[in-house]
Amino acid sequence: MITPKRFVTVLLTISAFGLSLPAQTTNAPLTAAEAIKRIIAATGATPPPNTVDTIKAGDPNTIVTGIATTFLDTYQVLDKAVADNKNLIVTHEPTFYNHPDDMTVLGDDAVQAQKLAYIKEHHLVVWRFHDTWHLRQPDGILEGVINEFGWKPYQSTTDPHLFTLPPTTVAQLAATLRAKAGSHIMRVIGDPNMQVTQVALLPGAAGLTRQVKLLERDDVQVLVAGESAEWEGVEYARDAGAQGRHKALILLGHEVSEEAGMRYCAEWLKSVLPGVSIEYIRAGEPYWSHH
Numbered sequence: 415m416i417t418p419k420r421f422v423t424v425l426l427t428i429s430a431f432g433l434s435l436p437a438q439t440t441n442a443p444l445t446a447a448e449a450i451k452r453i454i455a456a457t458g459a460t461p462p463p464n465t466v467d468t469i470k471a472g473d474p475n476t477i478v479t480g481i482a483t484t485f486l487d488t489y490q491v492l493d494k495a496v497a498d499n500k501n502l503i504v505t506h507e508p509t510f511y512n513h514p515d516d517m518t519v520l521g522d523d524a525v526q527a528q529k530l531a532y533i534k535e536h537h538l539v540v541w542r543f544h545d546t547w548h549l550r551q552p553d554g555i556l557e558g559v560i561n562e563f564g565w566k567p568y569q570s571t572t573d574p575h576l577f578t579l580p581p582t583t584v585a586q587l588a589a590t591l592r593a594k595a596g597s598h599i600m601r602v603i604g605d606p607n608m609q610v611t612q613v614a615l616l617p618g619a620a621g622l623t624r625q626v627k628l629l630e631r632d633d634v635q636v637l638v639a640g641e642s643a644e645w646e647g648v649e650y651a652r653d654a655g656a657q658g659r660h661k662a663l664i665l666l667g668h669e670v671s672e673e674a675g676m677r678y679c680a681e682w683l684k685s686v687l688p689g690v691s692i693e694y695i696r697a698g699e700p701y702w703s704h705h
Contacts (some may be wrong), residue, residue, distance in 0.1 A: 446502050446539040447474035448472045449481070449687060453504075456686040459549035467546050470509045471530055472539030478502045480691035483680040485673040487540055489529060494519055496536045497695060503540045504683075505545065506555070506676050507668075509533075515542070547679065558678030559617050559671065564596055576633065577613045583607045584662045586635060591638065596668045599703050603651040604662025610635045617671040620704045622646040629654065640671030669699055 446469070454461065461467050477703070480500035487505040495503055508515045508662045520526050520580055533540055547554040552574060560566055570576035585606035593601050614628040618640040625647040628634050642648050642665060651663035674694060680694035 418515060418544060424543075443455045443475065443477040444687070444690065446472065446478055446541070447475045449478050449690070450474075450504060453543070453683065453686055454546055456518065457546050457554070459546050459551070461546045461551070461634040465544050465545045466514055467544055468509075468515075468541060470515045470540040472535040472537070474539065476537060478690060480693070481680075482686070483543075483676045483683065483684060484695045485669050485676050485697045489532070490593055491697055492532060492538065493660075494695050495538065498695075499662075500691070500693060500695075501536070501538050503538055504543045504676075504679065505540060506542070506544055506672060506679075508542070509540050532650075535650055543679070546674070548576050552680070554679055555617055555672050555675030556615070558675035559615065561593065561678060562674035563615075565615070575614050575616060575628065576617065577609055579613055580675050581609060581611050583663070584610060587613070587636065587638075588664050590616065591664065595666060595670045595674070598699055599665060599667060599701050600670075601665040602662065603648060603665075606637070606654050608635070608660065608662060610662070612636070613638060616640070617666075618677065619668055622650075623647055623662075626650055629663070635660050638664045638666065638671075640666055640668040667699060667701070 415671070431695065435505045449580070450469070468596045478501060480498065481489070481502045481504060482495040482498065484506070486507040487503050487509050492503065495703065509529070510517050510520070512519050517526060517536040530558050543677035556574060563580070565577050568577040568579050570578070583606065584602065584604050587610060588600055588602050611627070614637045615626060616639045618638065619642070622641065622643070623643055625637060625639055629637050629651065637651070639647070642663070647663065650697045651661060677694045680692050683692050
């Protein structure tokens with residue numbers, strides 16, 4: 415038989431043990447590998463075969479002190495992350511200058527070597543969040559950009575890339591986008607005074623086929639994109655205009671066209687990894703304009 419005094423002691427022990435489990439689970443150090451696993455799961459998407467969404471440098475068992483999201487982990491972005499005590503870098507684009515981050519492409523290159531050395535010296539973990547963020551429904555990059563532009567009310571219900579805007583001109587549309595994106599440089603092909611309402615949005619570098627397929631549509635007058643090879647979509651748009659077709663192309667620049675998607679990513683991650691310090695670090699336009 416348990417005496418009253420012993421009964422209380424047993425109850426206290428059970429109570430303390432019961433309380434200790436959630437506390438340990440909640441406060442358990444979060445590794446980079448575990449954080450990445452939770453992020454991928456939260457997208458509801460499955461990374462494709464041979465995905466580029468892999469750790470590019472650093473130890474996956476590193477305990478996360480904070481997360482920085484960015485369009486691209488430039489040397490300056492890495493520097494800011496270190497200053498802000500963020501050691502898991504979630505970058506949308508490559509760290510080492512080619513899509514698969516294959517460091518053998520440049521071989522024994524001093525710039526590449528110094529960047530890798532900086533990441534190792536500061537015990538950073540660089541993980542790319544490209545394929546899975548795009549495969550999320552809705553596409554994480556597209557969602558962030560649409561929010562920045564304020565285009566949600568104008569979005570097609572059948573195709574997330576199509577919008578019917580209030581009547582404007584190509585020049586006015588370009589000026590509005592430049593202001594909303596905080597861009598310094600924007601390139602436009604087509605008649606600046608052309609009246610438009612029907613717009614397609616393809617952030618990043620979607621390639622000739624996807625860009626032209628949208629410009630071919632009767633319900634697309636302007637394609638707003640990130641970048642296009644100058645002998646491909648650019649010249650297609652120029653020829654279309656010269657033929658009297660109601661077409662124009664606005665190139666925001668790859669970084670400008672997608673960075674809002676990684677700003678949105680930082681806000682989204684706060685609900686995925688509550689309690690973790692998360693910030694967005696802007697890579698910024700790589701160009702400056704000479705007047």
